[in-house]
Amino acid sequence: MNPHAIPLGTQDLEHGGETVDSFAALGVRAFTTGRDAGSFGTGSDEPVRDVMARWNALRIALDSARLATATQVHGQTILEHDGAWRGWLRGQDADGHLAMSRGTAMAVTVADCVPVFLAHPTGATAALHSGWRGTVAAITAHAIARFTSVGLTASDILLHCGPAICGRCYEVSPDVYGQLTGRQVQSPTTVDLRALIMDQARALGVRKLSVSPLCTRCNNDRFFSHRAGDAGRQLGVILARL
Template sequence: MEAGVADAAARPADGGAPYLEFDVFSEWGVRALVTTRAAGSFVSGGDEPMGEVMARWSALQHHLAPAGGGRFATARQVHGAHVIEHVAGWTGWLRGHDADGHLAVERGTALAVSVADCVPAYVAHPSGAVAMLHSGWRGTVAGILGSAVRAFAARGLAAAELRVLLGPAICGACYEVSPDVYGQLTGRAVDRPTPVSLHAVLADQARALGVRDLHATPLCTRCDVATLYSHRAGDAGRQLGVIVARVS
């Protein structure tokens, strides 16, 4: 674990099979979870019958219903740095275009991103404002975390007041990248494929942005492939990172 980054343990929800929940934000009435293999893959364009996939999405929304808002937001992910800002006044499932992050200032909007080695980054403020980010190496280089922190700041919510959780992703020991990618992520030159920790890079970025309250889970998608999907392990499936602030 990086110095200055607190370890975030996950606990099973509802007997635990389909979802793992993190208590990092519970004092603020914010739920943060990741789906597991037991929940099944959330890829809509794979070989599985669409009815089975959609049933998983419906089950997840039902699981989130006690939060009280009835809003569920996703988007087509493109490994970029765009963050969609959501407002209240609607219900149902909203799928946006070309975005890898979501932010909701008002409580009751569940935000989700799909991952399988990339980092699901959860961000919250004591007021109940939340963000959910999909940060692979491209999104990390593009600065998606900075996009979210600046969006909070534009709403008067300072970086020093935010709490960030870096969720289950491929660990530094399992993630080897090309010299070019390593250089883009770290600013350091190497002459051969080299392991890198996206958690560590994102933690450094968060500190530079003024975030001081940092947490990370030790769960690695590649090491814990029995529980989570991993692209590097050859999986076509995807899990979801989800955050929602309960309506008071």
């Protein structure tokens, strides 16, 4: 296992991570990278040139005319992408990406926060970064609402929560726990972000739900984990092929 490896193809990118196999029937590729693909974050001591080389390798491996990313701020802003541009779009202050048509690869960086993937049979897709703030702000619910606002049926949406810190490992303050659950506690308490996200989706009529069994903290040899002291970041990537 080499955390400084520069991936050269999609197989390398997905090795050691997790692929969302249930999306394949829709012509959608979705996956979360792992340590084996190296870090895609620029907040570590690793040379920026190595990180950028991975991003460029990602673009080549995906073979997509468009790649959308953004500076993430733990909010609810979702950027919507059409097919009118080409290249690598690096947006500002957003934690989600959405495309109503095929052909745009979208990526979020994570390390304990939840990579949330949505896909619809029409080719509409979304990739979201949902930490505790994004979960409180209901970024997943906002993405679902964007789908249904253009006539897509919620029950046709496939939703997957990728590798993230699990409910046994994620301890939060009483204040954060209260914001997430609406319940009061007197001491730090563990909470399951993915379970909360799934509840939000169910409340809006999404029925085709899946969740990764992998915890980034429990499987720290396989994934970067902020709680484990890592500065590295893995990617959550989705692409509806043309």
